[in-house]
């Protein structure tokens with residue numbers, strides 16, 4: 001799958017309270033959740049209105065640390081972001097993304113440091129290839145491995161299970 | 168044989184020999200949902216599977232611990248949905264009068280060594296103190312496991328942490344884990360399992376072990392295991408009503424790293440705003456004014472935690488607003504029987520019903536902007552208990568001593 005979009009750049013340890021503040025946990029409607037994506041980060045209170053469909057989040061280390069709330073990746077996905085690239089992901093956030101079929105990609109620290117806010121990226125998810133169209137640079141991220149890629153390609157864990165003998 | 172504890176548990180749960188880096192489908196022994204997370208699971212389960220029955224109702228349980236009793240109609244509706252689902256599906260439900268889920272589960276004998284347990288809380292992994300592999304997962308994981316009884320896992324590599332030495336008076340498991348956090352940072356254990364060893368760990372009681380394993384989460388670790396001592400073995404056997412088999416790592420188990428911590432000279436520690444790894448010694452920040460103190464949470468809400476606080480509070484008045492919340496009703500009962508409530512109330516504390524309380528924003532006790540909270544909980548991210556409020560994390564003893572002075576205070580006097 002190929003994706004193309006504009007970068008919204010964030011730092012290390014972006015936690016789930018920043019991505020999706022705890023006071024909205026009682027919400028169960030995904031469109032409503034989307035309105036609050038990244039709202040806990042100063043200056044990004046209106047993130048869902050600032051972005052265009054297909055934009056890309058680029059984060060630092062340990063993106064999505066904090067609570068187990070699946071609201072976090074769901075709010076980002078439904079706000080219109082198509083992909084998150086980070087130096088590393090917190091483990092629950094990582095599996096939540098795989099499970100809902102939302103694309104993520106890990107890349108080397110220095111490659112990420114070379115991406116700036118508003119850069120235009122093009123990504124080949126299967127190969128893990130990232131082209132920075134603004135800077136005219138191409139580098140390799142870590143594509144998801146075996147099982148996770150299969151789940152992602154099926155559209156998420158539940159669709160994967162419905163299509164397999166496990167269910 | 169060179170398996171770590173997590174490799175052994177996931178091998179037996181997936182019925183094949185697995186090692187770090189493998190992806191496995193493991194049988195799940197217990198699925199726990201809470202008043203938060205649970206309603207999303209029910210909605211998604213019904214969307215995907217209609218009226219299907221869960222794979223095994225005996226292995227599914229609800230615990231209400233976050234917003235109890237509910238304060239808003241939305242939360243009340245969510246809890247009602249959980250009750251109805253539990254009844255339809257004939258699963259167990261621990262309603263508003265029980266307390267923090269993980270603690271309720273092991274008090275009721277639902278946690279056994281080697282069990283694979285998943286739940287909708289990021290601190291499920293504190294159950295590693297009883298040698299179960301418990302982990303917090305998201306909605307979709309729970310829905311999938313409810314339908315199939317299985318879930319996929321990456322088998323993590325393991326880091327061995329050895330903690331040796333005799334703790335000085337006034338220094339506790341919380342100070343040890345804050346010290347480790349200071350050294351390893353919030354992403355120091357990212358996607359790793361931990362095995363804790365050493366003379367200090369051997370001596371810890373259940374409460375102290377839980378404090379250690381719960382805060383593996385703050386270093387982004389997956390699970391922390393502790394080899395049980397006699398107290399833990401008899402506790403688990405008695406509660407579960409059966410004789411259990413604990414596992415140990417093989418002699419040649421492969422560790423990614425071995426870290427040593429000597430704690431003979433460790434001082435009381437405190438995590439400063441706004442990150443749990445922003446750790447200093449209490450001495451360094453002594454005198455910092457605080458508005459409110461919270462003693463409780465899944466990290467420090469057991470009887471032994473409250474007891475340490477009570478020893479210090481006895482006969483004193485708290486200058487700060489003081490909120491004390493036992494982890495569970497069982498803990499509360501013991502605290503009442505042993506006279507702790509009187510000490511707390513005489514000290515000017517508000518003692519609330521067992522729950523997660525001020526660990527999150529869902530509970531009465533939220534802070535005004537720039538107010539300062541000293542908490543025995545596990546996280547102090549900006550916005551956790553109120554916009555722009557500052558949170559410091561410490562042991563129950565440091566919290567109690569500081570409450571009395573209205574400023575951060577060394578519990579050693």
Ligand code: SF4
Pocket residue numbers: 232267268288289290464465466522523524526527545
């Ligand atoms: S006290 Fe906090 S971290 Fe612990 S179980 Fe409750 S919400 Fe989770």
